[in-house]
Amino acid sequence: MKLLATLTFLSTATTSTSFNLGRGLVSRNSNFGNLTTRPYSRSTRLNLFENIFGSPPSQEIVYSNLKYPANEMAEAALAGLVPSLSSKENLQIATFAGGCFWGLELAYQRLPGVLHTAVGYTQGPVLSPTYKAVCSGGTGHTEAIQVYYDDTCTYTDLLDVFFNRVDITTVNGQGNDRGTQYRTGIYPHTTEQIEEARERMEREGEKVKRVATEIKEAEVFWPAEGYHQQYLEKGGQNAEKNAKDVIRCYG
Structure with a gap:
């Protein structure tokens, strides 16, 4: 197995080292501010979205107009914070990226x-x-989903959804969406999440030839525009708990 996943650990150090994880070589870089520039491609989904609805608004997002929990997440982002618990309800927080954020969100809603x-x-x-x-490729971000979950849900449950939905072997994309803005990743908020994500990735990696999904410490999460929130549910797809309907990413 060629392991491409990057595991970044909670640390205030700024040095970079490499260490072995099973059969793969993993980069350890705690200088999270450094971003390697890679080529981008325009989003197929952005083209489709514009063809149907016209160009998305180019102005800044008015975060105060977003509904909960996106407005709370925006407050944290504007303050430069990466919380592990929500401020209003003290719920646990997890962050994942799996290509099209519409489909992954619906999977977690269920x-x-x-x-x-x-x-x-x-x-x-x-x-x-x-x-x-983001879709133009100029910001370095990836589309992601952030969830608030209670004690009836475990991080293992969240990882199950991720690995059941995401092809961890695809570099910079899922399905027809291509570009580094669609790279997949698991972004732990706590040491416990990091350890479990690393162990799970090692097991899943044994099943495939290579892993392209990154594992990095959670960074600031900027909520998307309101029209993207719960997009597929708004389009009529089933968001009920334990729903088994096929998720159609394009509504």
Whole structure:
């Protein structure tokens, strides 16, 4: 197995080292501000979205107009915070990226114990990114989903949804969506999440020839525009707990 996943650990150090994880070589880099520039491609989904609805608004997102929990997530982002617990309800937080954030959000909406979800952008250096900017490839972010979950849901449950939905072997994309803004990742908020994500990735990696999904410490999560939140549910797809209907990413 060629392991491409990047595991980044909670640390205040700024040095970079490499270490062995099973049969793969993993980069350890705690200098999270550094971003390697890679080529981008325009989003197929952005083209489709514009053909149907016209160009998305290019102006800045008015975060105060977003509904909960996206507005709370925006407050944290604007303050430069990466919380592990929600401020209003003291719920646990987890962040994942799996290509099209519409479909992954609906998958987590259906999971018992997940009380709130929001889609957004993370792992990029640009402040307050918009959908159009992210899809153009100029911000360094990936589309992501952040969930608030209670004690009836475990991080194992969240990882089960991720690995059942995401092809961890695909570099920079899922399905027809291609570009580094669609790279897949698991972004732990706590040491416990990091350890479990690393162990699970090692097991899943044994089943495939290579792993392209990154595992990095959670960074600031910028919620997306309101029209993206719970997009597939708004389009009529079933968001009830334990629903088994096929998720259609394009509504």
